[in-house]
Amino acid sequence: MNSLCPARTEPPWVRRLLVGGALAAVGLLLVLPLALVFAEALKDGLPAYFAALSEPDALAALKLTALVVCVVVPVNTVAGVAAGWALGKFDFRGKSLLVSLIDLPFAVSPVVAGMLLVLLFGRTGFLRGAVEALGLTVLFAPPAIVLATLFITFPFVARELIPTMQSLGTEEEEAAHVLGAGFFQILRRVALPNALWGLLYGVLLCSARAAGEFGAVSVVSGHIRGRTNTLPLEVEILYNEYRFSAAFAVASLLTGLALVTIVLKALVEARERRGRRVA
Amino acid sequence: MSIEVRHVTKSFGSFTALSDVSLTVPGGELVALLGPSGGGKTSLLRILAGLEAPDAGTILFYGEDATGRDAKERGVGFVFQHYALFRRMTVFENVAFGLRVKPRAERPGDPEIHRRVTALLTLVGVDWLHDRRPAELSGGQRQRVALARALAVEPKVLLLDEPFGSLDAKVRLELRRWLRRLHDEIRLTSVFVTHDQEEAFEVADRIVLLNAGRVEQIGTPEDLLERPVSDFVRGFVRPVAQA
Numbered sequence: 019m020n021s022l023c024p025a026r027t028e029p030p031w032v033r034r035l036l037v038g039g040a041l042a043a044v045g046l047l048l049v050l051p052l053a054l055v056f057a058e059a060l061k062d063g064l065p066a067y068f069a070a071l072s073e074p075d076a077l078a079a080l081k082l083t084a085l086v087v088c089v090v091v092p093v094n095t096v097a098g099v100a101a102g103w104a105l106g107k108f109d110f111r112g113k114s115l116l117v118s119l120i121d122l123p124f125a126v127s128p129v130v131a132g133m134l135l136v137l138l139f140g141r142t143g144f145l146r147g148a149v150e151a152l153g154l155t156v157l158f159a160p161p162a163i164v165l166a167t168l169f170i171t172f173p174f175v176a177r178e179l180i181p182t183m184q185s186l187g188t189e190e191e192e193a194a195h196v197l198g199a200g201f202f203q204i205l206r207r208v209a210l211p212n213a214l215w216g217l218l219y220g221v222l223l224c225s226a227r228a229a230g231e232f233g234a235v236s237v238v239s240g241h242i243r244g245r246t247n248t249l250p251l252e253v254e255i256l257y258n259e260y261r262f263s264a265a266f267a268v269a270s271l272l273t274g275l276a277l278v279t280i281v282l283k284a285l286v287e288a289r290e291r292r293g294r295r296v297a
Numbered sequence: 298m299s300i301e302v303r304h305v306t307k308s309f310g311s312f313t314a315l316s317d318v319s320l321t322v323p324g325g326e327l328v329a330l331l332g333p334s335g336g337g338k339t340s341l342l343r344i345l346a347g348l349e350a351p352d353a354g355t356i357l358f359y360g361e362d363a364t365g366r367d368a369k370e371r372g373v374g375f376v377f378q379h380y381a382l383f384r385r386m387t388v389f390e391n392v393a394f395g396l397r398v399k400p401r402a403e404r405p406g407d408p409e410i411h412r413r414v415t416a417l418l419t420l421v422g423v424d425w426l427h428d429r430r431p432a433e434l435s436g437g438q439r440q441r442v443a444l445a446r447a448l449a450v451e452p453k454v455l456l457l458d459e460p461f462g463s464l465d466a467k468v469r470l471e472l473r474r475w476l477r478r479l480h481d482e483i484r485l486t487s488v489f490v491t492h493d494q495e496e497a498f499e500v501a502d503r504i505v506l507l508n509a510g511r512v513e514q515i516g517t518p519e520d521l522l523e524r525p526v527s528d529f530v531r532g533f534v535r536p537v538a539q540a
Contacts, residue, residue, distance in 0.1 A: 190381050190383055192348055192375075193377060193381040193446075194398070195368050196369065197394055197398065197450055200398070207383075207394070207398070208383055211385045212384065
């Protein structure tokens with residue numbers, strides 16, 4: 019990390035062994051599987067690859083996944099900013115309980131999250147009456163998929179923002195307040211710019227997970243091809259039908275998204291480090 | 298512009314920060330809130346700014362009740378102990394902030410903002426730093442920028458929390474003389490918090506000595522030295538070599 023004073027205490031062969039071992043492990047466990055996804059996807063050639071991606075079912079899955087991301091990410095960004103602001107800047111009774119509750123979606127298995135929605139909206143569900151009265155279909159339809167993804171990805175933005183906002187303190191907000199700024203002016207001009215990189219980081223992770231969530235969505239989607247299948251579910255169905263190269267072609271979309279996320283995340287982190295050095 | 302504090306009480310949980318505090322700051326004066334730490338000085342200053350609400354009692358600005366008024370409506374300038382400059386903004390934008398967040402009808406145009414910010418930065422002597430970020434400034438420079446920022450909204454009252462607390466001794470001496478001269482120039486009703494008696498005696502017209510949430514004595518430096526009203530005052534205030 020620190021290029022100015024390298025800690026050269028181990029003999030060269032130990033260092034080489036450790037670095038080599040680490041690289042081998044990373045290669046074997048991370049890079050090789052990723053490369054295999056693309057290799058399998060392109061096994062039957064580029065035309066077959068694009069044919070698999072432009073199948074109506076695959077396109078429908080892509081559209082549904084895009085819709086889920088477009089609804090979930092903005093909602094969880096707003097909710098995450100609210101939670102980060104409240105929990106990072108203020109002290110109140112029950113605060114630590116609330117902080118633990120935010121982690122709940124990380125703590126429970128996604129399948130349980132899906133089951134929860136089934137319990138709420140299913141045949142004997144608690145909210146079934148209300149939903150029917152409104153003439154809505156929730157379960158086995160896009161609304162349930164969105165709700166399940168909302169639940170699963172809720173912590174990402176809030177988790178990133180709470181420590182960032184906490185470490186920034188409240189003095190700058192107070193200064194802005196005394197200078198005549200209102201709530202939204204303080205948020206827009208002071209609090210969010212100060213926490214910008216943490217926020218971007220959270221949004222990025224939230225988007226990646228929203229596109230890739232499998233377990234909870236699988237429980238509530240109903241797996242209707244062309245209608246309630248997201249990309250991860252489409253991959254599973256294709257795989258179970260022994261259409262391996264098509265399955266890997268769709269999987270390569272998700273993998274590509276993950277790679278883009280990682281690159282963006284690295285850029286955000288580099289910017290943040292530079293910002294911290296100046297600030 | 299005068300400030301009146303009437304029977305203000307404030308506690309945090311079981312800790313009583315202020316109990317039945319009353320005092321008056323005549324318009325145009327520079328008053329020091331002096332006392333040992335934990336004596337309630339900063340709490341009182343924050344109540345004056347509207348950053349805390351008193352549990353009981355009233356605050357009058359210019360004879361008008363301002364107790365329930367929101368901090369952003371009070372027209373006070375506040376200089377924080379650690380300056381609280383906006384870290385992402387340049388010095389210029391820091392000072393311009395108060396003007397830029399005004400409601401559209403009162404907001405000056407860009408040329409006017411530029412003129413006023415430049416004038417203020419010149420007044421506090423740091424106009425050459427206008428495009429720097431707070432992290433690139435020394436403590437004394439940050440202090441001056443914080444003051445310019447507070448003055449930009451043309452406050453009727455200036456409040457300073459330990460304004461020299463985090464500066465080294467030499468800069469400290471220089472800045473407090475400078476603040477005194479600045480006050481003589483602009484004659485803004487000002488209150489500053491300090492735990493340093495020498496600082497209070499050198500800078501302030503009048504001193505409010507606070508201890509354990511109560512006012513021990515209000516008066517000029519001579520009053521406190523020559524006519525202490527209690528043993529605490531006698532013990533706390535020592536004669537200092539006059540500069």
